[in-house]
Amino acid sequence: MRPTRTASSVRIVNALVGMLLPVSILILWQLASSRGWVNAVLVPPPKDVATEFGDMLASGELLSHLGVSARRALLGFLIGGGLGLAAGLWVGFSLRTERLLDPSLQLLRTLPHLAVAPLFILWFGFGETSKILLIAKGAFFPLYVNTFLGVRSVDNPLFEVARVLQFTRWQTIRKLILPSALPSIFLGVRLSIAVSWLGLVVAELMGSSSGIGYLIDDARSFSLTSVIFVGIIVFAAVGKLTDTLVKLGEAKLLGWRDTVRGEG
Template sequence: MAISPTAVLARPETAAPARVRRRLPDLRRWISPVVLIALWQLASATGVLPPDKLSSPWTVLQAGAEVVRSGELGDAFAVSISRVAFGFLIGGAAGVLLGTISGLFKWGEVLVDPPVQMLRTLPFLGLIPLFILWFGIGEEPKIALVALGVAFPLYLNVHSGIRAVDDQLIEATRALGFTGAERLWHVVLPSALPQALVGLRQSLGLAWLALIVGETVNADAGLGFLINNAREFLRTDVIVVGLIVYAALGLLTDAVVRLLERRALRWRAR
């Protein structure tokens, strides 16, 4: 019996290598970063880019090794991570709770949404002087800034995700006799989860932004303090090291959320 070309293409053993190839990282994405770093090093070596403006990549690498050996980077890293963790727990809990209340209940939207929207329009980084007056110059204002940065994107996305649940699905659960708790667990939460995870990614990005600002104002420890201290001594290499660590932490947390998204949303059609 003759085998059609379509059947051959559909065989699992021929489709598997294609899936493997698709999962391999695209090395072409590294071309432009490598070229930019090479140009940066060349500009520094030829004097086009003075070291007091921006240190060369090689100098930055040496400075990174120096602050790692001295323990400065490890101590600053631990302090910054603890601030983000506490701020994220407080702001995340508030954002999810308020978004759920305003999304599920009409009275919740009437009572919760207006003040949240009013607060959301305030430039939260401009609240630093007020936070310093309220909490002093300790850890509290920095954690409060991170919490605010986390809360609003989560609130908006959780609220939007719940409100966007298909009405026909809700009607179907009523016809099937689902209780309110079963409807919430089996329909509303799974439907709102993709939007909530988008809010989580946005929240983590804003958390690091809020931390950078908070740690450069009246801080005596953390990555922001390390950068500020380096500025006083014109150590642009250490400044770049601190910025690279901030960026790496932001990328790492975003990758963790994307991994969580892939696992949590396996039921969704791709």
């Protein structure tokens, strides 16, 4: 029981330490508002933001917009991330495919969301398709790059072992390459999810009638800064939640790793 309690205590302490910076910012924010150091119209007090959050939550407006945004982000991530994972494995396994596809993919990777968003709207309209594909475009590349690097980082001696054991190609992939590449793949998943939320904001700010991004843009039109802050905080909280869930899955699946965790 003692090791379990110790591990639980460490997690609690780590969580409290991680909250120090946000709590400090909140205290400074409230202090600046109460002392009149900032314009309350441009930077509303935390109390006003909390009140607005409660009102929007009680009315169901916030959850309705959040549900729409979450659906878009999830579909975009599944499409883009799934294709990125498949492409990363394919290019990682084949030098010929790398020479054929990687230069073009690296070129497309540098295109910013704001540059291609107008084209997506022209091609696919203002509906859900353009938004989801824009999110998918962003989610594709982190998983592609990290999966490719994960496959290529597998040590050559392991392939010699696979040859000695007479592994088939599928056995080599399943028992050797994927376990070795999983740390890089999980990093790609975390980055892809983060980019999915970023792409969602761009998609919803450029022609939408629902979603948290639309809520922020609509509030901007009427200078409702408390609503804007609610939207920003919701994006930050949901992004942190999804990242934490992936980290928990990573810790469960990759608990066998013996890696440096840092000092202090």
